[in-house]
Amino acid sequence: MAVLQMQKICICGLKRDRKAILELLQAAGVMEITQEASEDGVFRKTDTLESRQIFDRNAATADHALEVLQEYVPEESSLFSGLAGKPLADAERFRNVKENSEAVLEDANQILALQKQISELHASVVRLQTEAEGLTPWLQLDIPLKCGETGKTSVLLGTIGGEINREQLYAAVAERAPGLERMDLEVISSGPDQTCIAAVCIKEDAEQLEEALRTMGFARPAKSIDAIPADYVRDLERQAEKLREEAAATENRLRAHENSRENLRLLSDYYRVRAQKYAVLSELLQSEKTFVMTGFVPAREVKGLEEKLSSRFDVSFEVSEVPEDEEAPVLLSNGSFSSAAEGITASFGLPAKGEIDPTAIMSVCYVFFFGLMLSDAAYGLIIFLACFWAIKKFPRMETNLRKSLKLFMYCGLSTLFWGVMFGGYFGDAVDIVSRTWFGRQITIPALWFVPLNNPMRLLIFSLLFGVIHLFLGLGIKGYMLLRDGKIMDFICDVVLWYMLLLGLILMLIPSSLFAPMLQMQVTFPAAVNAAAKWGAIIGAVGIVLMSARDKKNPVLRIALGAYDLYGISSWLSDALSYSRLLALGLATGVIASVINQMGSMIGTGIIGTVLFIVIFCFGHMFNLAINLLGAYVHTCRLQYVEFFGKFYEGGGKAFEPFVRSTKYVEIKED
Amino acid sequence: MSGVVFALLGVAVAVSLAGMGSAMGVGIAGQAAAGVVTEDPNKFAKVLLLQLLPGTQGIYGLLVGFIALSKIGLLGGGVNWEMTMAEGLLFLAACLPIGLVGLLSAIYQGQTSAASIGIVAKKPEQFGKAMLFPAMVETYAILALLVSILAINAL
Numbered sequence: 134m135a136v137l138q139m140q141k142i143c144i145c146g147l148k149r150d151r152k153a154i155l156e157l158l159q160a161a162g163v164m165e166i167t168q169e170a171s172e173d174g175v176f177r178k179t180d181t182l183e184s185r186q187i188f189d190r191n192a193a194t195a196d197h198a199l200e201v202l203q204e205y206v207p208e209e210s211s212l213f214s215g216l217a218g219k220p221l222a223d224a225e226r227f228r229n230v231k232e233n234s235e236a237v238l239e240d241a242n243q244i245l246a247l248q249k250q251i252s253e254l255h256a257s258v259v260r261l262q263t264e265a266e267g268l269t270p271w272l273q274l275d276i277p278l279k280c281g282e283t284g285k286t287s288v289l290l291g292t293i294g295g296e297i298n299r300e301q302l303y304a305a306v307a308e309r310a311p312g313l314e315r316m317d318l319e320v321i322s323s324g325p326d327q328t329c330i331a332a333v334c335i336k337e338d339a340e341q342l343e344e345a346l347r348t349m350g351f352a353r354p355a356k357s358i359d360a361i362p363a364d365y366v367r368d369l370e371r372q373a374e375k376l377r378e379e380a381a382a383t384e385n386r387l388r389a390h391e392n393s394r395e396n397l398r399l400l401s402d403y404y405r406v407r408a409q410k411y412a413v414l415s416e417l418l419q420s421e422k423t424f425v426m427t428g429f430v431p432a433r434e435v436k437g438l439e440e441k442l443s444s445r446f447d448v449s450f451e452v453s454e455v456p457e458d459e460e461a462p463v464l465l466s467n468g469s470f471s472s473a474a475e476g477i478t479a480s481f482g483l484p485a486k487g488e489i490d491p492t493a494i495m496s497v498c499y500v501f502f503f504g505l506m507l508s509d510a511a512y513g514l515i516i517f518l519a520c521f522w523a524i525k526k527f528p529r530m531e532t533n534l535r536k537s538l539k540l541f542m543y544c545g546l547s548t549l550f551w552g553v554m555f556g557g558y559f560g561d562a563v564d565i566v567s568r569t570w571f572g573r574q575i576t577i578p579a580l581w582f583v584p585l586n587n588p589m590r591l592l593i594f595s596l597l598f599g600v601i602h603l604f605l606g607l608g609i610k611g612y613m614l615l616r617d618g619k620i621m622d623f624i625c626d627v628v629l630w631y632m633l634l635l636g637l638i639l640m641l642i643p644s645s646l647f648a649p650m651l652q653m654q655v656t657f658p659a660a661v662n663a664a665a666k667w668g669a670i671i672g673a674v675g676i677v678l679m680s681a682r683d684k685k686n687p688v689l690r691i692a693l694g695a696y697d698l699y700g701i702s703s704w705l706s707d708a709l710s711y712s713r714l715l716a717l718g719l720a721t722g723v724i725a726s727v728i729n730q731m732g733s734m735i736g737t738g739i740i741g742t743v744l745f746i747v748i749f750c751f752g753h754m755f756n757l758a759i760n761l762l763g764a765y766v767h768t769c770r771l772q773y774v775e776f777f778g779k780f781y782e783g784g785g786k787a788f789e790p791f792v793r794s795t796k797y798v799e800i801k802e803d
Numbered sequence: 804m805s806g807v808v809f810a811l812l813g814v815a816v817a818v819s820l821a822g823m824g825s826a827m828g829v830g831i832a833g834q835a836a837a838g839v840v841t842e843d844p845n846k847f848a849k850v851l852l853l854q855l856l857p858g859t860q861g862i863y864g865l866l867v868g869f870i871a872l873s874k875i876g877l878l879g880g881g882v883n884w885e886m887t888m889a890e891g892l893l894f895l896a897a898c899l900p901i902g903l904v905g906l907l908s909a910i911y912q913g914q915t916s917a918a919s920i921g922i923v924a925k926k927p928e929q930f931g932k933a934m935l936f937p938a939m940v941e942t943y944a945i946l947a948l949l950v951s952i953l954a955i956n957a958l
Contacts, residue, residue: 727869
């Protein structure tokens with residue numbers, strides 16, 4: 134339960150070692166590099182932008198080649214591949230990438246070139262197809278499209294807008310050019326948009342005929358070819374076929390590169406890591422012969438790092454505590470159980486300077502409340518087994534994901550526990566199945582009580598759990614104040630509130646307001662009642678007088694104190710907020726019963742049984758999913774708003790060490 | 804007239820008003836979610852979670868409706884047709900909180916979810932906080948649900 138202690142280090146070394154030292158630091162991954170000093174006459178930064186751009190481009194080329202490979206030779210990936218994490222690569226092998234990087238890069242470029250070729254070939258095929266389509270209306274023509282004349286006759290080929298047949302065409306021409314007789318008009322094809330015609334006439338008449346046709350909207354074909362259209366189209370198809378074959382062959386050649394995947398991945402990561410190194414390098418202050426760098430390192434790693442560095446290089450390694458006015462980056466360190474909930478803390482905000490890490494206490498409460506909200510033994514078992522299987526099956530899972538799954542595994546156990554307490558196994562599935570199919574109702578008795586039969590009781594317990602949770606939060610605030618030696622603050626802001634709240638609760642419990650809720654009349658001994666009364670009074674008066682103790686003006690001080698006392702209403706609303714424990718717990722159980730009931734309505738025949746199983750599976754899957762979401766969101770809310778609200782603000786900066794941040798492989802340290 | 808009419812009207816109020824609210828809320832949030840996914844499909848899971856948040860009111864409505872149905876006896880077949888008007892109206896009154904609050908809170912929760920989806924679009928690392936805002940609205944639906952359940956259970 135802690136925020137890791139950070140130390141500041143300052144490394145000063147020889148310039149010629151700078152790359153090797155950076156590599157070592159990057160591999161160790163325990164140092165967050167900071168910028169302290171600025172450039173001066175002696176120390177300057179060097180610009181590495183150019184090499185970084187080359188590295189980035191090479192990494193991008195490899196990525197792109199991998200994408201192309203994935204497109205043409207899809208790699209089989211299971212549904213769970215997202216859980217598997219990055220495969221391990223030897224550090225030795227990673228270093229060797231450099232030696233054959235040229236060849237791999239060449240390979241990547243070849244893949245990209247092949248892909249470009251393929252897309253060009255496909256584009257050509259499309260172009261040929263379009264051309265062939267354009268000639269479709271002329272397919273019936275048995276002379277070349279370019280044919281203009283024979284020895285004695287002229288040939289007019291072209292289109293007329295609209296749909297007409299041969300007779301109409303003759304009639305129209307006769308109307309426009311009455312003298313013409315020695316001609317032959319043919320309709321090649323006709324559609325609603327245009328009609329393709331061929332007209333043959335004696336050469337002398339050609340002009341007159343064309344004029345007549347032109348008034349009807351005659352136009353020669355846009356592209357005239359010196360071949361019979363049908364032959365030409367056949368030729369085009371042959372060409373397209375050839376191109377297609379070529380594309381297929383190219384694709385096969387591309388597929389042959391499948392084996393370079395692994396090398397490409399290594400190459401991409403290699404350049405990525407180098408680019409990161411150079412980014413740090415450009416920020417490094419360097420003199421003619423030396424360089425200097427500063428940063429934060431977790432205190433427990435400092436010694437190891439120093440040994441590693443000074444055994445290999447001539448460096449000066451200075452360690453100092455983090456100065457008072459500086460905020461060290463935050464890295465959480467918790468035990469196996471609590472570390473699972475670090476993600477929950479982090480997504481609210483890491484502890485700021487001076488705050489304690491709330492993860493340890495929060496994780497226990499989280500698991501407890503989560504189980505109470507879902508509260509179904511079967512669901513809990515399913516969640517537990519699923520998470521357990523995933524964690525065991527994929528040992529190389531990414532760390533944050535593993536932590537989340539581990540948290541849900543514990544939450545599953547808690548859900549199982551509460552399910553047994555409240556007698557929920559897929560809701561009331563056991564009752565319904567035994568009653569409908571076997572004629573005798575069997576009920577697994579709840580270890581504690583069934584919430585639906587006695588919601589008031591669970592409501593009281595929900596509020597009780599809530600009050601304990603809230604008091605715990607106030608207690609942590611008290612601990613933090615005591616730790617910092619602020620005794621006065623501790624008494625005024627924590628002890629007085631405890632007195633007031635406990636007094637009020639103890640006064641309320643025996644009152645007639647609470648009797649029906651508790652289903653019994655509680656009577657305390659007179660001494661307790663008196664203590665409760667005086668505790669509440671002292672608490673209230675103390676808060677009014679003391680909470681604004683830094684104000685000199687007595688009127689203002691009392692007014693602000695009274696306002697602070699009004700904060701009691703927020704305690705009330707905070708406590709009532711825990712009623713969601715009851716509401717969500719009931720929601721799971723009741724919807725599960727609705728599903729069971731629906732399933733059992735069809736009957737006990739074979740069809741009824743099969744349908745019951747189908748409804749049962751899908752219904753409970755849906756119910757589990759929706760209530761899992763509800764339990765997750767509302768447990769987070771109880772921690773963030775109610776619990777953290779009492780003592781925790783967050784706002785710390787996460788520790789971001791200089792590491793080899795890779796995309797495809799994880800490098801095994803040697 | 805038998806009180807069962809009003810009791811069933813109560814069930815209808817709880818299920819349909821809360822369901823309508825959730826449909827609208829999930830719809831509003833869904834439009835925002837779809838917009839984010841067009842830009843970045845990787846955020847699908849996160850925005851889907853946020854879209855689903857206003858969906859719970861409908862489930863609460865169903866919950867109250869179901870408990871009321873079984874209390875009236877409409878599920879097991881043992882309906883008390885002699886139920887007085889007053890008893891029926893009591894059921895209706897008990898169902899009102901989750902119906903009304905469910906309707907309005909789901910719509911507003913949907914709008915809040917849409918805004919939170921905007922947070923995820925720009926700052927995905929702030930997902931934990933983005934999730935809180937819609938959850939705040941839901942509190943009131945939960946309080947209404949509680950009163951409805953307790954009231955029906957007491958009848």
